Amino acid sequence: MNYMPGTASLIQDIDKKHLVLLRDGRTLIGFLRSIDQFANLVLHQTVERIHVGKKYGDIPRGIFVVRGENVVLLGEIDLEKESDTLLQQVSIEEILEEQRVELQAKQESEKLKVQALKERGLAVPRADTLDEY
Amino acid sequence: MQKKAACPFKRRPQWGAACLKPSSGRSSPCACAPHGRAEGVTSCACARGGACAAGPERAARSLRAGGAAAAAAAAMFRYPSLEECPLDEEEDGFQALGEEDEDIDQFNDDTFGAGAVDDDWQEAHERLAELEEKPMGSRQQAAPSSEDAELLGEPEDALAERLTRLVIESELEDPAIMRAVHTRGPGAQTMALNTSIWDGPSVLQRIRTPLLTQEMPSVSVLDYALPQRPPQAREEERDPSERALPRRSSSPIIGSPPVRAVPIGTPPKQAAMPNFNQQILCPKPVHIRATMQQRYSAPYGERMSPNQLCNVPNSSLLGHPFPTSVSPVLTHLQRAQLLGGAQAGRISPSQFARVSGLVGSPLPSVNPKLLQGRVGQMMAPTGGFRAFFGAGPAPPSQPQPPPGPVPHLQGLRPQPFRPDTTHLHPQHRRLLHQRQQQNRNQHRGLNGSVGDRGGHRGSHQEQARKDPYANLMLQREKDWVSKIQMMQLQSTDPYLDDYYYQNYFQKLEKLSAAEEDGPKKERTKLITPQVAKLEHTYKPVQFEGSLGKLTVSSVNNPRKMIDAVVTSRGEDDETKEKQVRDKRRQTLVTIEKTYSLLLDVEDYERRYLLSLEGERPALMGERKQKICNMYDNLRGKAPGQERPSDDHFMQIMCIRKGKRLVARILPFLSPEQAADVLLATARNLPFLIKKDAQDEVLPCLLRPFSHVLYHLPLGTVTSLVQQLTNLPQSAAAPATTNLHLATVLQNKFGLSLLYLVLSRGEELQSMDGGTELMQDNQWTELMLLATRELLRVPPTALPKPVPPPSNLLSLFSRYVDQQKLNLLQTKLHPDHRSRCRFCCWLLVSSSG
Numbered sequence: 001m002n003y004m005p006g007t008a009s010l011i012q013d014i015d016k017k018h019l020v021l022l023r024d025g026r027t028l029i030g031f032l033r034s035i036d037q038f039a040n041l042v043l044h045q046t047v048e049r050i051h052v053g054k055k056y057g058d059i060p061r062g063i064f065v066v067r068g069e070n071v072v073l074l075g076e077i078d079l080e081k082e083s084d085t086l087l088q089q090v091s092i093e094e095i096l097e098e099q100r101v102e103l104q105a106k107q108e109s110e111k112l113k114v115q116a117l118k119e120r121g122l123a124v125p126r127a128d129t130l131d132e133y
Numbered sequence: 134m135q136k137k138a139a140c141p142f143k144r145r146p147q148w149g150a151a152c153l154k155p156s157s158g159r160s161s162p163c164a165c166a167p168h169g170r171a172e173g174v175t176s177c178a179c180a181r182g183g184a185c186a187a188g189p190e191r192a193a194r195s196l197r198a199g200g201a202a203a204a205a206a207a208a209m210f211r212y213p214s215l216e217e218c219p220l221d222e223e224e225d226g227f228q229a230l231g232e233e234d235e236d237i238d239q240f241n242d243d244t245f246g247a248g249a250v251d252d253d254w255q256e257a258h259e260r261l262a263e264l265e266e267k268p269m270g271s272r273q274q275a276a277p278s279s280e281d282a283e284l285l286g287e288p289e290d291a292l293a294e295r296l297t298r299l300v301i302e303s304e305l306e307d308p309a310i311m312r313a314v315h316t317r318g319p320g321a322q323t324m325a326l327n328t329s330i331w332d333g334p335s336v337l338q339r340i341r342t343p344l345l346t347q348e349m350p351s352v353s354v355l356d357y358a359l360p361q362r363p364p365q366a367r368e369e370e371r372d373p374s375e376r377a378l379p380r381r382s383s384s385p386i387i388g389s390p391p392v393r394a395v396p397i398g399t400p401p402k403q404a405a406m407p408n409f410n411q412q413i414l415c416p417k418p419v420h421i422r423a424t425m426q427q428r429y430s431a432p433y434g435e436r437m438s439p440n441q442l443c444n445v446p447n448s449s450l451l452g453h454p455f456p457t458s459v460s461p462v463l464t465h466l467q468r469a470q471l472l473g474g475a476q477a478g479r480i481s482p483s484q485f486a487r488v489s490g491l492v493g494s495p496l497p498s499v500n501p502k503l504l505q506g507r508v509g510q511m512m513a514p515t516g517g518f519r520a521f522f523g524a525g526p527a528p529p530s531q532p533q534p535p536p537g538p539v540p541h542l543q544g545l546r547p548q549p550f551r552p553d554t555t556h557l558h559p560q561h562r563r564l565l566h567q568r569q570q571q572n573r574n575q576h577r578g579l580n581g582s583v584g585d586r587g588g589h590r591g592s593h594q595e596q597a598r599k600d601p602y603a604n605l606m607l608q609r610e611k612d613w614v615s616k617i618q619m620m621q622l623q624s625t626d627p628y629l630d631d632y633y634y635q636n637y638f639q640k641l642e643k644l645s646a647a648e649e650d651g652p653k654k655e656r657t658k659l660i661t662p663q664v665a666k667l668e669h670t671y672k673p674v675q676f677e678g679s680l681g682k683l684t685v686s687s688v689n690n691p692r693k694m695i696d697a698v699v700t701s702r703g704e705d706d707e708t709k710e711k712q713v714r715d716k717r718r719q720t721l722v723t724i725e726k727t728y729s730l731l732l733d734v735e736d737y738e739r740r741y742l743l744s745l746e747g748e749r750p751a752l753m754g755e756r757k758q759k760i761c762n763m764y765d766n767l768r769g770k771a772p773g774q775e776r777p778s779d780d781h782f783m784q785i786m787c788i789r790k791g792k793r794l795v796a797r798i799l800p801f802l803s804p805e806q807a808a809d810v811l812l813a814t815a816r817n818l819p820f821l822i823k824k825d826a827q828d829e830v831l832p833c834l835l836r837p838f839s840h841v842l843y844h845l846p847l848g849t850v851t852s853l854v855q856q857l858t859n860l861p862q863s864a865a866a867p868a869t870t871n872l873h874l875a876t877v878l879q880n881k882f883g884l885s886l887l888y889l890v891l892s893r894g895e896e897l898q899s900m901d902g903g904t905e906l907m908q909d910n911q912w913t914e915l916m917l918l919a920t921r922e923l924l925r926v927p928p929t930a931l932p933k934p935v936p937p938p939s940n941l942l943s944l945f946s947r948y949v950d951q952q953k954l955n956l957l958q959t960k961l962h963p964d965h966r967s968r969c970r971f972c973c974w975l976l977v978s979s980s981g
Contacts, residue, residue: 007622009615009618011611011614011615014606014611015600015602015603015604015605015606031602032608033602033605033606034605034606035606035614036614037614037617037618037621042605044605045604066426120941
């Protein structure tokens with residue numbers, strides 16, 4: 001049954017595999033089991049996928065209940081096309097290591113930037129209220 | 134020695150007479166007479182509601198206080214809150230604390246100790262699970278829990294009652310304000326505690342009514358079948374003082390929904406069912422809503438909440454598996470209702486009567502065995518749990534005869550349910566039903582689902598079959614969510630609320646109507662029902678005898694938090710910047726106001742079509758008036774006759790939105806007014822071009838300008854050209870520099886405008902046969918000058934304009950010779966030289 005033609009609704013997406021991007025930057029992949037009017041999601045057999053460069057790693061997480069306001073976007077995964085990806089899957093340890101390295105590099109560059117701004121007497125942009133991602 | 138007592142009356146001299154000087158000397162948070170121990174004082178009437186823990190020492194001392202105590206107690210009663218009995222400072226602090234401890238102990242006791250009710254949800258849940266297995270045994274278990282519920286309700290009950298007595302105005306209560314009210318009586322009490330979101334306003338109304346003097350007349354099912362209901366309901370609506378609760382209609386949409394015992398996000402635990410036989414048969418465990426009577430007593434003409442919609446039979450929300458062996462009285466109504474559907478919106482009273490009547494229908498005839506121990510034949514969460522806890526698609530063994538819950542888990546429905554499709558386009562609905570029929574026939578073999586799988590792809594269905602966790606979210610729940618989403622789309626004025634959607638579909642329909650090729654594709658449009666706006670005024674609740682208003686502000690009754698007063702500026706030392714800023718702000722405000730007018734004017738066409746004959750002249754008048762206002766706003770309401778300054782207009786044109794505004798207004802203006810605008814623009818074009826450098830939005834004016842030009846007489850056109858080119862120049866200015874024209878020519882908009890104007894002139898020239906124009910030397914002169922200028926400008930400086938009108942060449946051909954014409958032509962069409970050269974040659978040869 002076509003629920004509410006002309007509108008966007010998650011009802012048609014139930015029981016399908018989805019990729020969900022959260023406001024804190026996490027990427028979750030799971031089967032969408034339940035929704036509600038706030039777009040709170042219940043994800044089943046969820047896997048948190050960490051992407052670093054061309055590699056990615058999956059961490060199995062189980063069941064996720066995501067509060068609607070934290071979702072940036074979500075999309076259905078085409079199961080047939082899921083496997084043809086250019087990205088290379090690696091183990092969890094490896095990807096976590098890569099992530100750590102990347103984070104460190106980012107922090108370094110951020111520090112330099114702040115330093116440079118300070119030297120010029122400019123204000124540092126505060127990103128407190130912005131989303132992490 | 135009299136210690137500094139915490140005399141609450143010190144601050145209230147008017148109560149000085151009753152000022153208590155307790156020789157107890159102890160400050161106490163509640164300086165009321167202790168209960169039970171002092172003579173002559175029977176009960177503690179302080180606001181703490183009977184839980185004042187007075188120790189024996191206090192009793193003794195208060196005796197000495199004597200009569201004053203009683204008076205004080207009486208006065209104390211007036212304090213609605215504890216906070217207003219101030220604690221004494223320093224010295225008595227510790228003692229006060231000590232006494233407070235006693236009170237706390239008392240409270241503790243009530244909460245956790247002997248007085249407490251053991252309300253362990255886990256146990257209740259276990260009980261529930263057992264219920265599934267042993268329908269018989271559950272009945273006994275349920276009984277004590279209902280007692281528990283009663284016990285729990287009591288201490289709060291007393292306080293609540295007292296509170297409600299204090300409330301002065303009980304009419305038109307704000308649904309957005311939380312109510313701490315419980316009902317009296319066992320039946321109602323369990324209901325109060327066990328209400329879930331599935332209950333419509335009727336339940337809450339019923340909860341309230343016992344407290345008020347006027348009770349709603351009890352309604353039987355048959356009453357609904359009769360059309361007498363509507364007048365009664367309407368009367369009730371008009372007489373709000375008798376109403377317990379305001380109409381539910383406004384609350385989920387406008388205000389916040391009433392607070393429920395179970396929050397609204399909870400999916401339904403149990404299918405909405407009428408009570409009829411359930412009181413006897415159905416057990417009442419604490420957390421499951423047991424019995425609902427008269428759920429359909431919700432008033433008419435309202436939008437139905439998802440809860441109400443659940444009550445409607447055969448709405449998509451209900452998937453009850455019972456065979457509809459209905460009583461003959463209601464069968465015909467049921468059929469009527471099936472097709473009518475339960476609209477998520479206003480339904481006619483007669484329809485509603487049938488609806489509500491119908492809800493009652495299936496169940497009385499239901500096999501009592503089904504109901505037995507069945508707390509909700511559709512026990513969604515437990516069913517869900519089971520599926521989730523790895524029970525797999527086959528539910529655990531259920532020895533019960535009813536096939537109800539079991540097929541429900543699997544998605545099977547013995548009775549095909551009809552989803553609510555009344556909101557859809559009728560053609561769409563037909564298609565849907567056809568499709569559903571097909572699906573049903575197809576899938577009955579596969580997995581028994583009745584179309585709720587959607588049936589997209591065969592492989593997908595297979596997957597769904599293999600997926601043991603599929604359909605954790607039941608059809609009912611999906612429908613419930615979709616109903617909520619639909620309700621959000623209800624509106625009193627779709628054109629106001631959902632303008633873009635409506636317009637988009639209008640455009641689509643127009644397109645498809647224009648195409649008209651064979652079988653029209655049906656564009657499914659979500660047609661939301663229109664509901665009448667219900668006005669409610671909520672007055673804030675007041676307690677009697679309180680010194681001040683209760684600070685309860687809600688969505689429906691917002692409280693003024695800040696007193697913002699606009700003070701006009703009278704300062705002389707305003708900086709220039711400020712002035713500029715203010716002026717700009719004023720311009721912005723003008724633009725906004727004019728925009729509102731514009732939107733209204735644009736809307737008149739639609740309103741005209743919708744209105745009655747008699748109203749139309751009035752509408753037209755209004756429209757004219759608004760157009761005048763718009764023009765005045767644009768040009769600045771100069772008190773003088775002439776509009777000496779373009780200043781106001783220029784200000785508007787400097788702002789991006791202003792330009793767009795002018796572009797949109799132009800079609801509505803009269804030719805003179807429009808010409809005026811054009812002239813003003815042309816006059817100040819260089820300035821505008823400079824200001825537009827960043828926005829680059831001037832070209833949007835081209836189209837409306839060209840439309841305007843089409844109606845202009847030659848005189849105006851001439852003056853336009855004059856303004857544009859700023860020719861003839863004064864003698865003082867050197868012949869080589871014409872900055873005005875240069876700027877105009879170098880700007881895309883300017884050039885295009887110039888071409889447009891010229892072409893219009895040419896049109897007129899060719900049309901009139903030249904008689905009028907020959908007399909008009911001005912035009913000729915201008916043209917000569919203009920062409921000279923054009924020739925002078927190097928071709929590279931000319932921007933690529935909007936394709937210049939075709940008759941320009943013929944225009945120029947009158948004034949220049951061939952070589953120059955070629956030059957001009959290359960300038961006009963920098964890309965299409967070869968092609969146009971040929972045309973040009975033709976032209977020249979023909980005219981020559």
